[in-house]
Amino acid sequence: xxxxxxxxxxxxxxxxxxxxxxxxxxxxxxxxxxxxxxxxxxxxxxxxxxxxxxxxxxxxxxxxxxxxxxxxxxxxxxxxxxxxxxxxxxxxxxxxxxxxxxxxxxxxxxxxxxxxxxxxxxxxxxxxxxxxxxxxxxxxxxxxxxxxxxxxxxxxxxxxxxxxxxxxxxxxxxxxxxxxxxxxxxxxxxxxxxxxxxxxxxxxxxxxxxxxxxxxxxxxxxxxxxxxxxxxxxxxxxxxxxxxxxxxxxxxxxxxxxxxxxxxxxxxxxxxxxxxxxxxxxxxxxxxxxxxxxxxxxxxxxxxxxxxxxxxxxxxxxxxxxxxxxxxxxxxxxxxxxxxxxxxxxxxxxxxxxxxxxxxxxxxxxxxxxx
Amino acid sequence: xxxxxxxxxxxxxxxxxxxxxxxxxxxxxxxxxxxxxxxxxxxxxxxxxxxxxxxxxxxxxxxxxxxxxxxxxxxxxxxxxxxxxxxxxxxxxxxxxxxxxxxxxxxxxxxxxxxxxxxxxxxxx
Numbered sequence: 001x002x003x004x005x006x007x008x009x010x011x012x013x014x015x016x017x018x019x020x021x022x023x024x025x026x027x028x029x030x031x032x033x034x035x036x037x038x039x040x041x042x043x044x045x046x047x048x049x050x051x052x053x054x055x056x057x058x059x060x061x062x063x064x065x066x067x068x069x070x071x072x073x074x075x076x077x078x079x080x081x082x083x084x085x086x087x088x089x090x091x092x093x094x095x096x097x098x099x100x101x102x103x104x105x106x107x108x109x110x111x112x113x114x115x116x117x118x119x120x121x122x123x124x125x126x127x128x129x130x131x132x133x134x135x136x137x138x139x140x141x142x143x144x145x146x147x148x149x150x151x152x153x154x155x156x157x158x159x160x161x162x163x164x165x166x167x168x169x170x171x172x173x174x175x176x177x178x179x180x181x182x183x184x185x186x187x188x189x190x191x192x193x194x195x196x197x198x199x200x201x202x203x204x205x206x207x208x209x210x211x212x213x214x215x216x217x218x219x220x221x222x223x224x225x226x227x228x229x230x231x232x233x234x235x236x237x238x239x240x241x242x243x244x245x246x247x248x249x250x251x252x253x254x255x256x257x258x259x260x261x262x263x264x265x266x267x268x269x270x271x272x273x274x275x276x277x278x279x280x281x282x283x284x285x286x287x288x289x290x291x292x293x294x295x296x297x298x299x300x301x302x303x304x305x306x307x308x309x310x311x312x313x314x315x316x317x318x319x320x321x322x323x324x325x326x327x328x329x330x331x332x333x334x335x336x337x338x339x340x341x342x343x344x345x346x347x348x349x350x351x352x353x354x355x356x357x358x359x360x361x362x363x364x365x366x367x368x369x370x371x
Numbered sequence: 372x373x374x375x376x377x378x379x380x381x382x383x384x385x386x387x388x389x390x391x392x393x394x395x396x397x398x399x400x401x402x403x404x405x406x407x408x409x410x411x412x413x414x415x416x417x418x419x420x421x422x423x424x425x426x427x428x429x430x431x432x433x434x435x436x437x438x439x440x441x442x443x444x445x446x447x448x449x450x451x452x453x454x455x456x457x458x459x460x461x462x463x464x465x466x467x468x469x470x471x472x473x474x475x476x477x478x479x480x481x482x483x484x485x486x487x488x489x490x491x492x493x494x495x496x
Contacts (some may be wrong), residue, residue: 020406037410298414299413301438303437
């Protein structure tokens with residue numbers, strides 16, 4: 001028996017568009033509306049519209065909100081200005097990654113933490129526990145927001161038709177309150193596709209109105225509704241990690257090649273500091289495995305959990321894999337022994353159901369947009 | 372979605388045509404299966420000369436999210452594989468009952484139990 005899936009405010013709309021739905025972290029979400037490859041390509045060349053209402057919003061407010069976040073997270077939140085955002089991690093005491101997050105500073109003493117749907121409760125619980133002794137409030141705002149993303153090179157033009165907000169002044173990883181299509185929204189220039197784009201946090205009761213206005217504004221430039229399937233291939237091409245795949249509690253940010261998010265120079269202690277100092281040392285001197293990109297020479301697709309092999313020995317494991325619409329061949333991210341992690345290493349293969357298919361080790365990302 | 376009346380079907384979502392004068396039938400996957408797979412990106416089909424056995428795997432179809440085994444709906448010898456599908460696997464999505472056929476087989480044992488179009492439609496929903 002499975003529990004009833006949670007539905008977003010756009011559920012009826014997805015069904016009317018003929019979406020194939022999928023259970024994602026307990027939410028019934030659009031997987032794709034038509035061809036996921038067409039949706040992927042639309043985001044790369046034009047624009048795509050996503051319902052991301054499953055993401056978990058947690059608001060942190062109060063005089064010591066920033067002190068709490070600096071203690072609870074590995075990033076230096078004190079340096080985030082009002083209207084700016086920061087990618088960061090929340091770790092366990094042993095340095096293991098609990099989740100990757102975006103923290104938006106909405107006001108002098110108000111922050112919104114956006115967690116992955118699958119980890120929202122864990123993050124909420126950790127922040128609540130870590131808030132003890134701080135003059136700050138941690139609030140579960142998961143039901144307070146719907147989240148709609150418009151991503152792709154045409155997205156600024158589409159959004160500009162619907163808002164007076166200063167989009168030119170809104171830099172990557174910035175967010176400002178505004179009005180879009182007549183509804184109040186937090187407009188953030190963030191995303192998970194490797195393209196320019198926006199994420200719009202609105203009240204659930206405004207979601208349908210906003211979605212329809214965006215769909216109409218984008219009609220003439222090729223905007224299409226996009227499901228989670230293409231979101232996964234878009235982020236994979238962009239070399240962006242996905243929690244549960246590249247990031248887990250058994251890995252530290254240093255193991256994942258994301259040590260730069262850990263800010264030892266910030267004031268005061270933070271959860272995981274001691275363990276992460278050791279992890280940084282280990283990663284610099286004697287890394288166990290490294291996260292690399294793999295590009296197929298053949299056409300069979302590596303999937304999460306498949307072994308990376310060299311000369312018949314297992315030397316790593318695939319964490320994400322898919323056919324890349326942009327490269328036209330299968331790609332994967334994998335943790336491999338440091339000996340085999342250098343870009344250009346040859347002789348590496350992936351065990352695809354018993355056959356060792358040849359793969360080339362490449363640097364991440366697979367795709368970077370031209371600015 | 373409509374499943375052509377002149378074809379026979381399996382619960383693994385393959386279709387098989389009536390045999391021609393030479394005892395050769397054409398095999399493919401249904402539109403239901405193609406939709407469930409999503410974009411097919413790679414088709415590994417049985418080779419000409421292979422013997423396939425009803426109910427056993429004879430190839431695989433890779434889509435964006437997963438790989439699926441291809442089951443032979445009938446027993447016999449493969450006489451042709453659809454090179455157009457190997458070159459452009461999207462044909463399986465775009466025309467599963469027509470240009471997206473997968474292989475042709477000379478049936479050597481016609482005891483395979485197959486579903487009618489109506490039975491398959493009831494099964495697949």
